[in-house]
Structure formats: C-alpha cells, structure tokens
Amino acid sequence: MHFHRTWAAGLGSSLGLAAALAWPQHALADPASDVEQLKKDIADLRQSYEARLQAMEQKLLQLQQAAPAEAPPPAAAPAAAATATSASAFNPAVSLILNGTYANLSQDPARYRLQGFMPSGGEVGPGRRSFQLGESELGFAATIDPTFSGHLTFSLSPNDSGDDTVSVEEAVFERQGLFDGATLKGGRFLSSIGYLNSQHAHAWDFVDAPLAYQAFFGGPLKTDGLHLHWLAPTERFVELGAEVGSGATFPGNDTGRNGIGSAALFAHLGDDIGDSASWRAGLSVLRQRAQDRRYEDLDANGDDHGASFSGHSTTWVADAIYKWAPGGNATRENLKLQGEYFRRTEDGTLAQGAALGGYRSTQSGWYLQAVYQFMPQWRVGARYDRLDAGSLGIGLVDDGTLGAADLPVLQHATPTRSTLMVDYSLSEFSRFRLQLANDRSRGDATDRQLFLQYIMSLGAHGAHSF
Numbered sequence: 001m002h003f004h005r006t007w008a009a010g011l012g013s014s015l016g017l018a019a020a021l022a023w024p025q026h027a028l029a030d031p032a033s034d035v036e037q038l039k040k041d042i043a044d045l046r047q048s049y050e051a052r053l054q055a056m057e058q059k060l061l062q063l064q065q066a067a068p069a070e071a072p073p074p075a076a077a078p079a080a081a082a083t084a085t086s087a088s089a090f091n092p093a094v095s096l097i098l099n100g101t102y103a104n105l106s107q108d109p110a111r112y113r114l115q116g117f118m119p120s121g122g123e124v125g126p127g128r129r130s131f132q133l134g135e136s137e138l139g140f141a142a143t144i145d146p147t148f149s150g151h152l153t154f155s156l157s158p159n160d161s162g163d164d165t166v167s168v169e170e171a172v173f174e175r176q177g178l179f180d181g182a183t184l185k186g187g188r189f190l191s192s193i194g195y196l197n198s199q200h201a202h203a204w205d206f207v208d209a210p211l212a213y214q215a216f217f218g219g220p221l222k223t224d225g226l227h228l229h230w231l232a233p234t235e236r237f238v239e240l241g242a243e244v245g246s247g248a249t250f251p252g253n254d255t256g257r258n259g260i261g262s263a264a265l266f267a268h269l270g271d272d273i274g275d276s277a278s279w280r281a282g283l284s285v286l287r288q289r290a291q292d293r294r295y296e297d298l299d300a301n302g303d304d305h306g307a308s309f310s311g312h313s314t315t316w317v318a319d320a321i322y323k324w325a326p327g328g329n330a331t332r333e334n335l336k337l338q339g340e341y342f343r344r345t346e347d348g349t350l351a352q353g354a355a356l357g358g359y360r361s362t363q364s365g366w367y368l369q370a371v372y373q374f375m376p377q378w379r380v381g382a383r384y385d386r387l388d389a390g391s392l393g394i395g396l397v398d399d400g401t402l403g404a405a406d407l408p409v410l411q412h413a414t415p416t417r418s419t420l421m422v423d424y425s426l427s428e429f430s431r432f433r434l435q436l437a438n439d440r441s442r443g444d445a446t447d448r449q450l451f452l453q454y455i456m457s458l459g460a461h462g463a464h465s466f
Contacts, residue, residue, distance in 0.1 A: 092142035093460035097202045099134035107447040115443030116389025116413035119295040120250040122218020135201045185227040193284035195319035207451045211385040212342045212365035218250040237270035251313040252288035262288040281320040311348015339368040357395025385417040415441030429457040
C-alpha cells in the first residue's frame, strides 16, 4: 500500500508541473493569485488519484479473498510403492527390420560350392531363387540400471531348404565407463574384428556379404564370450580391443572343452582430413581351435564323402575406409571407399574315414568397394571380390592314400565376383535396391545374378557406426 501512495504522490507532482508549464503566459500578471490557484489544482489532482487508487486496492483485496485456497502438496509416497513402480516400468526400445529379395540366378544355387575352401556350413552362396525373405530382425534394448544396459536381437530367415528359422543374432549386456574410455560387453555379439563384421545385414551396401567373409567366417563372425575395448582420450580416433569366447563358430567348432576356444585382438585408427573427409584403418587377428570340424564333399565317383579337420586356425584382417562429403554434409552427396584383406593359416590334421594325415593351408582374399550418393536418396555402388585358395599341404594326398580328385572342393582356385548396385531410399527407414553380379566363385561356371531387395526399418533404431 505504501508503494501505491508514493507512486500517486509522484504522479500528482508531475501532473502539477505539467499544468504549470501549460499555464498561459498572461496569467502570470498576478503572481500571488497564480500560486494559490496552482496549489489548489495540485491538491485537487492528488485527492482524485488517491481516491482512484483506494478503489482499485479495495477491488484487489476482494478478488484475493474470493480465490480458492492453494491445495497442499501431496504427501510423499512410501518407499515400497516407489520400488514397485520402478520395477514395473520396464519399457524397452523395440525395433523391427523387414528384409526380402527376389533372385534370378543362372546357376542352380543348391549346387553352390566355394571352390578351393573348406565349406563352413554358414551363410554362403546366393540363396534360393525367386522371392524369399531375407534376414529380418527383431530387437529390444533398454537400460538395466545406472551401470548396465542390454540389447537382444533375433534373426528371422529361411534356411537353404526354405524352412523359416529363428536364431539369436546378439544378446548382450554392456558396461560403459569401466574406466576412462573402456567398455565391457558380454553374451553373444558380432565380433569387432575387421570393419564390416560388426554391422548387421540391413546396414550393408550390397545384398550379400563379400566372398572373403563367406570363405573365412561363413558369414559374419558371432562370438559367445566377453568383449573389451578402449577409446584413447586423444583428438585422433584410437581404439584397442580384445575378445575371448567359446570358439564354437567357424572356423572353430564346438569342441566340448572347458576354457577359451577363441581369442581376438583388434586396433583401429582414424582421423579427419579437413572438413570434407575422414578415414579409418585397422588390423585384427583371430585365433581359434577346431576339433573334428566336418564338411561334406563329393569324391571322384560322385559319392558323398565327408572329411574333418582338427587343429588351429589363425586369421589376420586388415581394413580401411575413406569417406568424403562436401563440407561434411552427407545428405546430398557423399562417397565411401571400403576394403578389407584376409589371410588365414590352418595347421593340424585332416581325416577321411579311417585315414588320417597332416594338413596345412595358407589362404587369402580381399574385396574393394565404392558407393557414391550422387543426389539425395539415390546411390550407386561397385564391388570386386577375389580369393586365393593358396597352397594346401594335404598329407593323405602327398603320401598317395588319396588322390586330389577325392577332395574336389579343395582343388586350387581363385574365385572372383564383380557386382554393381543402385539403391533408392525414400527415407532413412526404407530402401529399395537393384543388384547385378557375375559370380565366378563356384569353379565350374559363371553365375549371372540379379537381385531386387527391400529393407524397411520400424521402431527405434540407433545410428550406424562409422
């Protein structure tokens, strides 16, 4: 109330001054009467404004008394209720990838063999003809507590017989911040060796995996075990990591033993080149153990005749990738160059029936690909694959127990494949692709391949790696 009265007094003084300044000049002839008149006018103005202020203050008081009383804050819930609410609040991010193809193949895919390499029994070859489901994925991810997070990915795909199968692609718990820059993972995961291996199929730039991945790992390498990697606190990207696991997947197998069946080490280095380009390069090594790793083959008479390998397998992988986008903005135009080189040595024994002899091999392979986005939503790409079956030391052949024709799939070859693709993405959640390939990896003939593919992404989906 004091503030309003002070303001009124000041306003009255200002109005009085304004009235004095506006007074006609001829009225100043009698100064005494003029002063008295001014005092009277100022007093009248002050009385009028004070009356108005009192009326406004009275109205404000009446409104405040008529307003409802402020509700008291709610009482705190018991600790047990809070715990129950938290326990029932599990709400994972759910993602679904729909993937399918149409394939037109000039050669019978049922007779596909990757010439010169032991069959892995994995995801090898072009798949079946005509329309078919690809590898669709169903994923769940959530924070477990302030320390751990987890994700689970199911793979839904038909096998070579056309029967639908469901398998666990990844089932991982993750602990970030173990120490500065370190992350620990456990469960089943895609190994971080090389570059492409850690990416799911829907993130590939082509319909199928490079021949090197099919020959040396039977498709992407999955590990049941532990993974630890460390990012150095430097301006340049530096990553070091290690993995240990059961080694139950090709080139190893389930040996039924305790302990570690596979071990891997990897290192990656990367940096920017100005504002428009970046690169990454890496080197990895995988060591696995196999016991009676069996494969099926046809002997010289055309009869099924299996053989099995026991021993150790060591695979080295060198990878590099270069990315370019004008000004670092990849939405309109960008280029990606990517390549990997594989070299594997295996040392042990090869058995066919009751016959047993030594076995040693050194085999290699590589691929190089380029993908160019020339305008928003449209990309073109090219890839070239080449394998070298290398030198095989097969004791059963060297000592004359078997002839080379008795192990036809292991006869020397240099499989190659040339691939072109174009794809269109209506958005980041939908993509359509056309792919053409000349596949000379079977040894007996060239397979001319045409693929049409769709990839649809539903629900939550994290960003892809570099």
